[in-house]
Amino acid sequence: MKKNTGSQLRIIAGRWRGRKIPVPAIEGLRPTPDRIRETVFNWLAAECRATTVLDCFAGSGALGFEAASRGAKAVTMVEKNRQAWQNLMNQKRQLEASNVELLCGDILALIPSFQYSFDIVFIDPPYAMPELRHRVIDALIKSQCLAEGARIYLEWPQGEKFELSSDGFTWLKQKKAGQVHYAIAEWRLCR
Numbered sequence: 001m002k003k004n005t006g007s008q009l010r011i012i013a014g015r016w017r018g019r020k021i022p023v024p025a026i027e028g029l030r031p032t033p034d035r036i037r038e039t040v041f042n043w044l045a046a047e048c049r050a051t052t053v054l055d056c057f058a059g060s061g062a063l064g065f066e067a068a069s070r071g072a073k074a075v076t077m078v079e080k081n082r083q084a085w086q087n088l089m090n091q092k093r094q095l096e097a098s099n100v101e102l103l104c105g106d107i108l109a110l111i112p113s114f115q116y117s118f119d120i121v122f123i124d125p126p127y128a129m130p131e132l133r134h135r136v137i138d139a140l141i142k143s144q145c146l147a148e149g150a151r152i153y154l155e156w157p158q159g160e161k162f163e164l165s166s167d168g169f170t171w172l173k174q175k176k177a178g179q180v181h182y183a184i185a186e187w188r189l190c191r
Contacts, residue, residue: 007031009062012038014069016095023060024087028126031060032155036177040153041066043173043184044120047151048072051119054145056107056136061088063122063153068100072120075100078107108132111139117147124155124182134165141166150187155180 008020009031023031032040040063041048049071055064058077068075077100079085085104092100103110121140125132133154140146152169156162158179164171174183 009060010034011066011069012041014066014071016065016069019069019095021061021065021091022087024083026081026084028128029059029081029084030127031062032124033177033180036155036180036182037062037066039175039177040182040184041070044151044153047120052076052116052147053120053122054078054114054118055122057123057125057132058088058102059084061091063124064088064100065091065095065097067120067122068095068097072099076103076114076118077101078103078105078110080104080106107136108139111136111145112143114143114145117145118150119147120151120153121146122153124153127157127160130156130160130162133162137165137169141168146187146189148187148189152185152187153182154185155182157181 007023011019050073053067053072053075055077058064058079064075064077088102123133123136168187168189169185172184172186
């Protein structure tokens with residue numbers, strides 16, 4: 001994976017519309033591009049307001065801060081890389097994002113400690129670790145962290161095949177942009 005040389009991304013809509021967020025130069029960090037985020041949040045428009053959101057691999061904060069900007073009640077962002085997490089902390093302070101909680105650590109270790117379920121979950125692990133998608137989904141189900149009807153965003157690179165591992169999921173939307181496949185699935189415990 002080539003090294004990210006640092007850049008900025010912009011928040012597309014909501015109370016922080018147009019605000020720029022710096023993206024630290026960290027190898028493997030790949031912020032979700034504006035075009036994909038715009039599509040994803042158009043898909044989630046009706047579900048985003050007053051929801052609980054989990055961003056499992058927060059990285060630049062593109063997805064989590066976008067959700068918070070668009071009215072999510074509570075956004076939990078998890079990032080394992082200390083430098084990326086510190087950047088997220090700086091952005092939270094600058095945006096005065098009281099609806100954002102930032103956790104530094106391994107998402108798989110943290111999931112069992114969550115005391116509530118999430119309405120929207122973003123799962124876009126490093127492309128070099130594709131097995132994390134299924135491991136995170138399985139951990140969320142086991143720990144009962146998915147609200148009934150939860151929307152799950154998934155992203156994976158072109159050339160990789162990804163299938164949902166549980167009967168509780170249904171694909172709602174799928175799309176490809178450049179070298180990226182992305183989709184929204186819905187979780188229903190009772191099908």
